[in-house]
Amino acid sequence: xxxxxxxxxxxxxxxxxxxxxxxxxxxxxxxxxxxxxxxxxxxxxxxxxxxxxxxxxxxxxxxxxxxxxxxxxxxxxxxxxxxxxxxxxxxxxxxxxxxxxxxxxxxxxxxxxxxxxxxxxxxxxxxxxxxxxx
Ligand code: HEC
Numbered sequence: 001x002x003x004x005x006x007x008x009x010x011x012x013x014x015x016x017x018x019x020x021x022x023x024x025x026x027x028x029x030x031x032x033x034x035x036x037x038x039x040x041x042x043x044x045x046x047x048x049x050x051x052x053x054x055x056x057x058x059x060x061x062x063x064x065x066x067x068x069x070x071x072x073x074x075x076x077x078x079x080x081x082x083x084x085x086x087x088x089x090x091x092x093x094x095x096x097x098x099x100x101x102x103x104x105x106x107x108x109x110x111x112x113x114x115x116x117x118x119x120x121x122x123x124x125x126x127x128x129x130x131x132x133x134x
Pocket of ligand 1: 050060062063064065066067077078079084085094095096097098101102105106109110113114126
């Protein structure tokens, strides 16, 4: 009985949290569409966001400060020096599969680097680029 409960809980947590990058992207696209009719995600805009330099934080002017210029490569945290696994799905299949994790890091990194929360449209573009880059 106890084992069954544990199995049921595990199954429930898996169905809640494990998603594909396509599903994660679709959530942001749906959100963006509610703000901007006709929105379509763009890998090109996602790449531009990834490479952009912002003037908020000297230690980390852009996403590339920790994730490097090449999302297929491992990066290094600009402050702690800890290594960061590649952001691109092609190099790291675990990316964009846990919606809570994705939200947590968009929240933290956008605030620190861009100086504000990223919009659903920006997140949809970013996930599109990271899913497609080879
Ligand atoms: C100060 C270093 C740093 C900077 C700058 C940075 N990140 Fe990250 N990012 C991390 C770390 C650390 C993680 C979590 C560790 C991991 O998942 O490998 C992470 C993870 C993420 C994730 C989670 C992806 C997933 O599904 O696992 C997203 C999304 C992300 N970053 C987006 C961005 C964006 C967008 C920017 C630029 C606006 C950015 N990051 C800039 C350090 C950084």
